[in-house]
Amino acid sequence: MAIRTKSDPQSYTFEGFGSEKYPNLMLRGAGQLDNWQLRIYEQQHEGYVALRKALKMEPSAVTAEVKASGIRGRGGAGFPTGLKWTFMPKDTEEKKLTRYVVCNADEGEPGTFKDRAIMEYNPHQLIEGLVIAGWAMGCKLGFIYVRGEFKWLVDKLDAAIQQARDAGYLGKDILGSGLDFDILTYRGAGAYICGEETALLNSLEGRRGEPRVKPPFPATKGAFGQPTTVNNVETLAAVPPILRMGGGEYAKLGTPNNTGTRIFGLSGHVKRPGLYELPLGLPLDFILNDLGGGSSTGRKIKAIIPGGASAPMWDASALDCPMDFDTVKARGSMAGSGGIIAMDESTCMVQATLRLLRFYAHESCGQCTPCREGCNWVVKILTRIEAGQGREEDLPLLESLVPRINMRTLCPLGDAACGPLESALRLFRPEFEHHIQHKACLATGVPLLASLGAH
Amino acid sequence: MSLPEPETSGRPLAPGERLPLGERSTLSPGAEEAIGALAAKYPEPLAATLPALYLAQEDMGFTSLAAMKEVARVLRIPEGHVYGVATFYTMYQKKPVGCFHLQVCTNLCCALRGGAQLFQRLCERLAVHPGEVSPDGLWSVEEVECLGSCGSGPCLQVNQETYDEFVDEARLDRIIEACRRGDVAEWGK
Ligand SMILES: Cc1cc2nc3c(=O)[nH]c(=O)nc-3n(C[C@H](O)[C@H](O)[C@H](O)COP(=O)(O)O)c2cc1C
Ligand code: SF4
Numbered sequence: 001m002a003i004r005t006k007s008d009p010q011s012y013t014f015e016g017f018g019s020e021k022y023p024n025l026m027l028r029g030a031g032q033l034d035n036w037q038l039r040i041y042e043q044q045h046e047g048y049v050a051l052r053k054a055l056k057m058e059p060s061a062v063t064a065e066v067k068a069s070g071i072r073g074r075g076g077a078g079f080p081t082g083l084k085w086t087f088m089p090k091d092t093e094e095k096k097l098t099r100y101v102v103c104n105a106d107e108g109e110p111g112t113f114k115d116r117a118i119m120e121y122n123p124h125q126l127i128e129g130l131v132i133a134g135w136a137m138g139c140k141l142g143f144i145y146v147r148g149e150f151k152w153l154v155d156k157l158d159a160a161i162q163q164a165r166d167a168g169y170l171g172k173d174i175l176g177s178g179l180d181f182d183i184l185t186y187r188g189a190g191a192y193i194c195g196e197e198t199a200l201l202n203s204l205e206g207r208r209g210e211p212r213v214k215p216p217f218p219a220t221k222g223a224f225g226q227p228t229t230v231n232n233v234e235t236l237a238a239v240p241p242i243l244r245m246g247g248g249e250y251a252k253l254g255t256p257n258n259t260g261t262r263i264f265g266l267s268g269h270v271k272r273p274g275l276y277e278l279p280l281g282l283p284l285d286f287i288l289n290d291l292g293g294g295s296s297t298g299r300k301i302k303a304i305i306p307g308g309a310s311a312p313m314w315d316a317s318a319l320d321c322p323m324d325f326d327t328v329k330a331r332g333s334m335a336g337s338g339g340i341i342a343m344d345e346s347t348c349m350v351q352a353t354l355r356l357l358r359f360y361a362h363e364s365c366g367q368c369t370p371c372r373e374g375c376n377w378v379v380k381i382l383t384r385i386e387a388g389q390g391r392e393e394d395l396p397l398l399e400s401l402v403p404r405i406n407m408r409t410l411c412p413l414g415d416a417a418c419g420p421l422e423s424a425l426r427l428f429r430p431e432f433e434h435h436i437q438h439k440a441c442l443a444t445g446v447p448l449l450a451s452l453g454a455h
Numbered sequence: 456m457s458l459p460e461p462e463t464s465g466r467p468l469a470p471g472e473r474l475p476l477g478e479r480s481t482l483s484p485g486a487e488e489a490i491g492a493l494a495a496k497y498p499e500p501l502a503a504t505l506p507a508l509y510l511a512q513e514d515m516g517f518t519s520l521a522a523m524k525e526v527a528r529v530l531r532i533p534e535g536h537v538y539g540v541a542t543f544y545t546m547y548q549k550k551p552v553g554c555f556h557l558q559v560c561t562n563l564c565c566a567l568r569g570g571a572q573l574f575q576r577l578c579e580r581l582a583v584h585p586g587e588v589s590p591d592g593l594w595s596v597e598e599v600e601c602l603g604s605c606g607s608g609p610c611l612q613v614n615q616e617t618y619d620e621f622v623d624e625a626r627l628d629r630i631i632e633a634c635r636r637g638d639v640a641e642w643g644k
Contacts, residue, residue: 009620010606098498110562110601141498148546149602151615184497189505189544192600206497206504207536208543224498267564267605274606309563309601339605341564355563359600365543 025241050240055177062136068247070259075232087219106195110309111339114263115233123160129236192363211411254280258324307336310416312423349428354382360417371414390436477519486514518547553595565608
């Protein structure tokens with residue numbers, strides 16, 4: 001077991017970070033190497049206070065508190081967490097079913113790197129959130145499914161879980177409440193699609209990570225055929241602060257219907273890339289330019305992806321958009337996982353789109369024809385355009401592929417691939433046309449191939 | 456400069472192509488015991504497939520056909536199931552890799568900061584092509600998707616060790632030197 005002894009270079013702090021205006025509920029102590037230790041969590045961060053409080057409440061009252069907080073899932077879809085918890089069946093005793101709660105730590109969406117910071121610096125907060133979720137939903141066992149590349153985080157979580165067991169926060173009769181609950185970590189093996197909740201459950205059962213047909217939804221038939229709730233790391237880590245401060249107080253952060261803080265990740269051509277925990281609803285301009293310092297290259301920002309690679313792109317006209325679930329959606333994209341990727345005007349959008357589509361083609365699990373074949377076709381066509389062999393009919397062909405993939409697949413990966421493709425074709429069409437007509441790149445001026453980021 | 460070839464572990468097998476059986480045909484007694492113990496850890500024995508494959512890969516050098524057969528035997532699950540799982544996930548290396556398996560993320564966020572160039576430079580520096588092992592058995596390289604270091608890319612992973620502090624050419628040289636000196640754990644250790 002190896003606990004990493006170097007700090008994560010991405011946890012960025014800015015002036016006002018942790019203040020009343022910008023409280024940091026999930027990144028507390030981020031950047032300090034021994035912040036993960038139980039004694040620091042207990043002494044400095046009110047560790048396990050929320051659990052003590054929750055165990056004195058009825059499980060339904062805990063769920064009600066989470067509902068009152070208004071928190072929406074931070075994993076991508078933004079589904080209200082309190083509501084999700086009520087979907088778990090109540091009559092499991094008679095039917096002899098076991099309920100499970102699963103933490104989705106498969107973080108693989110390009111542009112997203114927030115969950116790893118929580119696990120690196122505040123694993124106990126995640127564990128505490130998971131135990132509270134277990135209490136609220138009547139589970140005895142929880143899983144944390146971590147992506148395979150994060151081996152050092154699995155080791156760290158295992159160490160933290162052992163500390164929690166030794167201190168009586170996990171195991172039999174937790175804090176004398178009668179609750180038995182334990183946590184197992186599970187390590188994935190390098191498949192992005194295992195972030196999709198039903199694919200994750202298949203993987204957790206030791207199978208190929210192929211998404212399942214829904215319904216039945218996980219709350220009816222999830223892990224090992226039992227009722228299961230899947231929540232993102234950040235969602236679960238927000239539960240202890242919610243219980244500590246009360247759902248109503250938490251709901252005052254952010255905007256109505258988009259409550260609380262979330263961790264935004266800035267990457268790409270930004271001067272100060274990194275993680276920023278902020279209340280929902282702040283304008284993109286403020287996050288990108290005031291906090292992130294604007295473009296790192298001195299050139300203007302041309303394109304922005306506001307919520308991880310699967311979110312449709314924006315051009316610079318969207319900078320005034322408040323970053324919350326509803327407004328971002330109304331402006332044609334999605335808040336997704338909170339990863340904001342900025343591209344300056346020297347970026348070739350044909351290459352950027354091609355790179356993203358190669359990712360989806362590679363990560364498609366292969367179950368549905370539109371996704372498996374469609375993504376590969378798009379890659380072939382874009383590669384040809386990029387290589388200066390594009391044909392006049394290629395752009396209409398690409399456009400006609402979008403509605404033939406979008407919403408026609410088993411899981412949302414097909415839609416996710418269409419987001420960047422459709423938006424790039426719409427917003428940056430002249431670049432694609434220039435490639436085809438002049439066999440050269442409008443943005444870089446070079447005839448080209450793999451010059452992405454070369455300047 | 457051409458687009459780098461897609462990495463081999465995600466490549467479907469060509470018609471008639473077979474995965475290597477591997478030189479070793481059995482697990483070491485220690486690994487066999489560890490895999491056997493996994494079966495009881497999860498609600499169902501089948502769930503031990505992924506962790507068992509990791510143990511077998513560590514023990515036998517790579518996820519050879521023999522390693523898959525051994526996992527199936529010890530866990531008493533169908534060989535076909537193990538084969539299906541092992542070929543689905545990219546982190547089970549179905550072909551031998553070098554002592555130092557270097558993976559570079561070239562996905563969008565890293566590419567915007569020179570990930571593709573870093574990968575190209577790495578291949579030139581070590582004189583090895585993706586999917587091959589260098590003649591001295593030391594190096595192999597792979598282009599991978601997002602490693603979750605988007606804020607500080609380009610990111611390089613050597614075996615289990617992640618280097619996510621803006622790896623540029625100077626840092627790359629230092630990392631390669633560290634491998635040569637033996638400061639980085641070798642594959643499977
Ligand atoms: C292709 C795909 C990949 C996903 N990857 C992740 C992921 O890496 N982490 C995550 O938490 N959710 C991911 N999700 C969303 C999950 O399916 C699920 O909605 C989420 O874990 C629910 O948690 P929440 O309610 O807390 O947001 C992904 C979804 C899809 C379709
Ligand atoms: S949409 Fe793609 S990834 Fe999702 S189930 Fe279908 S083939 Fe698999």
